[in-house]
Amino acid sequence: MDLSGVYTELIAEHNKSQHNKRHLKTPTAVLKGKNPSCGDEITLEVEVLDGIIQDAAFHGIGCAISQASTSIMIDLVRGKSIGEANDLIDTFIGMIKREITDESELAVLEDALALKNISNMPARVKCAVLSWHTLESAIQSGPVKLLADER
Amino acid sequence: MSNEYRKDFPLLQQEMNGHPLVYLDNGATTQKPAAVIDAVNTYYSRYNANPHRGAYDLSVKATDLYEHARKRVKTFINARHGYEIVFTKNASESLNLLAYSYGMHFVEAGDEIVISIAEHHSNLIPWQQVAKARGAVLKYMYLDDDGRIAAAEIENKITARTKIVAVTHVSNVLGIVNPVDAVVKKAHSVGAVVIIDGAQSVPHMKIDIQALDADFLVFSGHKMLSPMGIGVLYGKAELLDKMPPFLFGGDMIEYVEEQDATFAPLPAKFEAGTQNVGGAVGLAAAIDYINQVGFVEIERREKELIAYAVAKLKELPYIELYGCTDLKDKTGVITFNIKDIHPHDVASILDADGVAIRAGHHCAQPLMKYLKVNATCRASFYFYNTRAEIDQLLASLQKVRGVMGFGS
Numbered sequence: 152m153d154l155s156g157v158y159t160e161l162i163a164e165h166n167k168s169q170h171n172k173r174h175l176k177t178p179t180a181v182l183k184g185k186n187p188s189c190g191d192e193i194t195l196e197v198e199v200l201d202g203i204i205q206d207a208a209f210h211g212i213g214c215a216i217s218q219a220s221t222s223i224m225i226d227l228v229r230g231k232s233i234g235e236a237n238d239l240i241d242t243f244i245g246m247i248k249r250e251i252t253d254e255s256e257l258a259v260l261e262d263a264l265a266l267k268n269i270s271n272m273p274a275r276v277k278c279a280v281l282s283w284h285t286l287e288s289a290i291q292s293g294p295v296k297l298l299a300d301e302r
Numbered sequence: 303m304s305n306e307y308r309k310d311f312p313l314l315q316q317e318m319n320g321h322p323l324v325y326l327d328n329g330a331t332t333q334k335p336a337a338v339i340d341a342v343n344t345y346y347s348r349y350n351a352n353p354h355r356g357a358y359d360l361s362v363k364a365t366d367l368y369e370h371a372r373k374r375v376k377t378f379i380n381a382r383h384g385y386e387i388v389f390t391k392n393a394s395e396s397l398n399l400l401a402y403s404y405g406m407h408f409v410e411a412g413d414e415i416v417i418s419i420a421e422h423h424s425n426l427i428p429w430q431q432v433a434k435a436r437g438a439v440l441k442y443m444y445l446d447d448d449g450r451i452a453a454a455e456i457e458n459k460i461t462a463r464t465k466i467v468a469v470t471h472v473s474n475v476l477g478i479v480n481p482v483d484a485v486v487k488k489a490h491s492v493g494a495v496v497i498i499d500g501a502q503s504v505p506h507m508k509i510d511i512q513a514l515d516a517d518f519l520v521f522s523g524h525k526m527l528s529p530m531g532i533g534v535l536y537g538k539a540e541l542l543d544k545m546p547p548f549l550f551g552g553d554m555i556e557y558v559e560e561q562d563a564t565f566a567p568l569p570a571k572f573e574a575g576t577q578n579v580g581g582a583v584g585l586a587a588a589i590d591y592i593n594q595v596g597f598v599e600i601e602r603r604e605k606e607l608i609a610y611a612v613a614k615l616k617e618l619p620y621i622e623l624y625g626c627t628d629l630k631d632k633t634g635v636i637t638f639n640i641k642d643i644h645p646h647d648v649a650s651i652l653d654a655d656g657v658a659i660r661a662g663h664h665c666a667q668p669l670m671k672y673l674k675v676n677a678t679c680r681a682s683f684y685f686y687n688t689r690a691e692i693d694q695l696l697a698s699l700q701k702v703r704g705v706m707g708f709g710s
Contacts, residue, residue, distance in 0.1 A: 154654045154705055158647070163707030189646055189662050190670075190677040212676050214644035215706060275650060 156268040157275075158215065165219035165262075171226070173208045183211075184285030186277050191217045195285045204228050204236055204290070214278050216269060221282035223262045233290050239263075240283050246270065247279050307595065307686045310335040314686065321656025324691045329474050329502060329635055329682030330660055331524045334588075338527055341587035342580050353579055354553055354570070364579055371582035372569070374589045379519065380510045381536055385568040388535040388542070389582055393501040394424035396520035396535035397468075399572060400497055401428035403545040404518075405466060411437035413465040416494075418443045418451045418480065419672045420473040423665040425499040429468055438465070444672070449476040449625030456481070456488050464494040471503035475664045475680065476625030477608075477635025479503070486516050495541065501525055505684070506604060506633045508597040517541055523581060527588035532581030535572070542568050549574040595685060603685045604634035611636055611681070611692045618696075620703060624673055634683030637664075640699065643706050645679045651705050655698040 178196040185192050191213035198205045207225045224243070228236045243263055245251035249270045257264060269279040308314050313333045316323055325333060345367060351360040353368045369384075376384045390396045405428070409415065415429045419442045433440040441464075443455035451469065460467055467489040472479050482498055489496045495517040500509060504519075505526035511519055518541070523532040537545075547554055547565055551574035556564040565571045592600070612626050620641040626632070640648055645661035652659055660680040663670045670676065681695060703709070 154651060157650070158705050158707075160707065167707065191646075212644075214646040216647070218644075272650065274653075275646070278646065 153268075157272060159265050161223075161262060161265040162215060162219040165222040166215035168222060171208050171222045172210055174210070175206055175208050180289040182285055182289040184281045186213075186217070186281055189214070189278070191278060191281055193217065193221055193282055193285065195221070195282060195289055197286070197289050199233065199290060202232050202234075204231055204233070207286075209282065213281070214275075216266070216275055216278040217281050220263070220266055220279045223265070224282050224286060227261055227263055228286065236286065236290055240287050243283050244280055247276055305686060305688045307335075308688075310337065310591075311686055312336055312339070318656040318658065319654055324655075324657040324694045326681040326683060326687065326691065326695060327658050327660050328684040328687075329477075329525070329664075329680060331530065332505065332527050332684050333686070334527055334529065334584075335591050337591050338529070338584045338587045342529055342584045345580050345583040350580070352576055367583050367586075368577065368579045371586035374586040375534055375536075378589045378593075379504070379536060380512050382512060383539055386536055386539050386542065388537065388569045388572040389577055390520075390533040390535050390572075391531055391578070392522040392524065392533035393499060393520045394522075394533075396533055397424050397428050397497070397499065399535055399548040400468075400518055400520070400537075401432050403548045403572075404495070404541070405429065405432035406435065407546060409433075409436045409438045409465050412463065413438045414441055414461065414463045415439070415466045415468065416441045416443060416459050416464050416489075417468045418445070418455075418470065420445060420449075420451070420476060420478075420480070420669050421468070421470055421666065422474050422499065422501070423667070425468055425470060425497075426668065429466070439463075442668075443469070445476075448628040448631075449473070449478040450631065451480045451485070453481065453484065456484050460485075460488045460492055460494065462492050464489065464492055466497065467494050468497040468499070470499040470501075471509075472506070472633050472635075473625070473666075473669070474502045474635070475637050475666050475669055475678070477502070477633045477637070477682070478625050479507075479631040479633065482514065482516065486514060490515070502633065502635070505592070506597075507601060511536055523585040523588065526585075527591055529581045529584040532578050532585050534585075539568060542572070547571050547574065551575045553577075600685045603687075604683055605629075607683045607687055607689070607692060608632055608634050608636065610689055611683075611695070614692065614696050615699075618699065621699070624675070624678060634687075635680065636682070637678045637680045639675065639678050640702055642708055643702055645677045647706060648679050648699070648702050651702050652695070652698045655694065655701075657695055657698050659695070 175196045179199045181196050193211035195209045197207045311333045349363045351364040353365040372387050375387045441459050443451045443459045446452040486496045497518040498516040500521040504521040519536040524530040554574040622639045624637045649661035
């Protein structure tokens with residue numbers, strides 16, 4: 152196993168970075184994501200307006216992989232529509248599960264591509280996907296219902 | 303690596319991630335010597351039949367082997383009678399048996415159950431659920447600065463209302479031997495029964511259950527060289543006798559009528575259905591192996607390893623140790639954290655070097671909260687580990703902060 156392919160500079164940077172660790176003023180959804188078996192626990196805040204993720208932030212504790220994955224995800228989905236975000240979530244989870252391997256298809260993940268090698272570490276897959284599953288629930292619960300009502 | 307036992311363990315000869323395996327997760331489960339693997343193999347190759355059932359020779363042999371294993375366990379812990387040894391799946395099942403067959407029947411509303419904050423979930427949740435179901439109070443004994451159950455807590459928490467005291471002999475997180483003699487004495491002075499969780503002690507030290515005088519003792523075979531799926535519940539005969547069965551089924555009955563049944567005497571009353579005879583045979587072989595090594599030798603080796611490892615770890619300024627202030631009553635368990643690094647990242651980086659440690663909450667979430675940590679790393683030794691393996695552990699640990707982009 153090549154550690155440099157897992158604990159990349161980008162992941163180390165995002166793990167240490169605090170720029171997405173804050174509270175939103177007017178979140179439309181606040182959701183906890185947990186991996187009880189290992190103690191990873193994040194709280195994701197998102198603000199969705201007119202079907203667009205205006206902003207997102209998180210707080211919580213966990214390993215470098217879960218922390219970095221969350222921070223990278225937030226940078227990626229900020230400003231994206233719910234539909235785009237859902238596509239990104241599917242692509243990311245597909246990459247980690249090795250169901251999507253086509254590089255051109257994965258390119259949309261931008262910095263999140265740095266987590267690709269986690270797919271070689273079965274014990275850590277759940278760390279990488281925690282925040283993405285949390286986001287999936289967060290944008291489907293409150294805000295998505297709002298959109299449906301408007302229709 | 304002078305350790306004459308290692309050659310007996312086939313799994314220890316292999317590599318992990320391209321490095322010689324350094325297996326330091328013995329608190330979770332130990333590896334198995336060839337003697338145990340061969341005993342199980344021989345049982346299934348030559349003696350397998352359903353015990354206690356058939357009138358034919360093979361079934362009698364299987365019965366003999368199963369009951370021989372019970373005698374081995376009886377002698378191993380110096381129980382008074384063989385029928386005080388009940389085979390279960392593991393320590394967790396033994397504790398659940400006690401929760402259902404003792405707790406649910408003999409604990410009343412307002413009674414108290416006392417445990418320690420250092421319990422593994424399997425000696426915590428069963429009592430929490432009994433307390434809930436019966437309207438009893440679950441009380442916790444907290445720890446002194448060295449990590450053992452504080453003397454004052456034993457004195458103050460166990461009262462005239464206490465019906466059950468259930469404590470771990472050795473914490474699976476801190477590795478500290480608890481003052482179980484004092485717990486037994488105090489509990490018996492108020493008429494409470496004492497349950498000792500021996501999962502982390504029985505493999506590592508000589509237990510004389512009659513001298514200890516605890517009412518119940520539970521342990522798992524797989525943490526002491528045996529196959530998984532075989533465990534033990536020891537109970538004093540007079541207590542086991544008055545308890546109703548835990549599971550119903552074949553082999554645990556005397557007479558069954560349409561609307562009623564009478565139950566077999568001990569220990570069959572608590573062994574419903576076909577039992578894990580292969581596992582029991584493996585456990586007997588494991589006990590033989592442990593006896594050959596001897597507890598004097600096991601303790602000497604573990605003490606030497608722990609003293610060496612703790613001294614070396616203390617030289618690394620970024621390592622925080624838990625429960626390592628007093629090594630006098632400590633088994634081969636070291637729990638620690640590396641500053642700024644989550645234990646799971648530590649474990650993954652060590653894994654790449656072939657070093658297997660545990661990371662997480664160790665099935666002891668209340669203890670983690672009490673220690674004010676989210677998770678920890680744990681290295682746990684057995685007599686087959688070596689100084690060279692600890693050197694490898696230390697070498698890997700010294701790489702961790704660099705890999706994670708922190709300066710030393």
